[in-house]
Amino acid sequence: GQQLNQSPQSMFIQEGEDVSMNCTSSSIFNTWLWYKQDPGEGPVLLIALYKAGELTSNGRLTAQFGITRKDSFLNISASIPSDVGIYFCAGQVRDSGNTPLVFGKGTRLSVIA
Amino acid sequence: DSGVTQTPKHLITATGQRVTLRCSPRSGDLSVYWYQQSLDQGLQFLIQYYNGEERAKGNILERFSAQQFPDLHSELNLSSLELGDSALYFCASSPHSGGARNEQFFGPGTRLTVL
Secondary structure (H helix, E strand, O other): OOOEEEEOOEEEEEOOOOEEEEEEEOOOOOEEEEEEEOOOOOOEEEEEEOOOOOEEEEOOEEEEEOOOOOEEEEEEOOOOHHHOEEEEEEEEOOOOOOOOOEEOOOEEEEEEO | OOOOEEEOOEEEEOOOOOEEEEEEOOOOOOEEEEEEEOOOOOEEEEEEEEOOEEEEEOOOOOOEEEEEOOOOOEEEEEOOOOHHHOEEEEEEEEOOOOOOOOOOEEOOOEEEEEO
C-alpha cells in the first residue's frame, strides 16, 4: 500500500530559526496537505497543494508540491514558541473514486525561547 | 474551530464494553471520515461515509462499525473493547466524496481509555 515517509521525526530549534521538513511517498500523489496538531487537539489544516511544482504560502509557512509528485516540503520561517506541535503531511490520489488520505507519522517541533 | 464537533471529549470504560462516539460534520459537508490515533502514532484511517453510504474502508476492525444518518451526523461504534483500543478517535469532514479541493477538516477528537 501507499506509504509516506516524513522527516525529521523531531526537531529542536531556537526561536527565530527557520525550519524545513519533508515528506516522500512511494506512490504518486495528486494532492498534498499539511496539518499541525497541538497536544490533545485535532489536526488543523495549514496548506493544501494540488499541482506539481506548486508553491503556496500561509503567513510564515510555505509548502511545495514536488515536481515528481512523490514529495512535498514545508518550511517555517522565523519560528516562534506557538509553532510547537506535530506537523503531519498527508497525500491523496485524486481520482473519480474514493481514496483516503495517507498520513505521515509526523514531525514533532520544539522551539526553545 | 473547524466546525466539526465530536462528543464525548473523554470516555473511560472497561474491557469488553461497547461505546459510541458521535460526530457532526461542518455545515454543508457530506463526507465524514473516522481516524484512530494511538500514542505517538500517526493517523490511521478507519472508514468514510458519504451522504449516508459507506465509501471507503481502511484498517477498521470487525469489532468496530460506523454509520451516517440522514442529518449527516455519524457514529462510530466500538465493541468488545480491548486495552489496545485506547486512543484518540478523530472525525473529519469534507464537502464531497472525493475529487478536487476536497480538504478534510478535523474535529477535536474523543480520547478513549479502556481499563
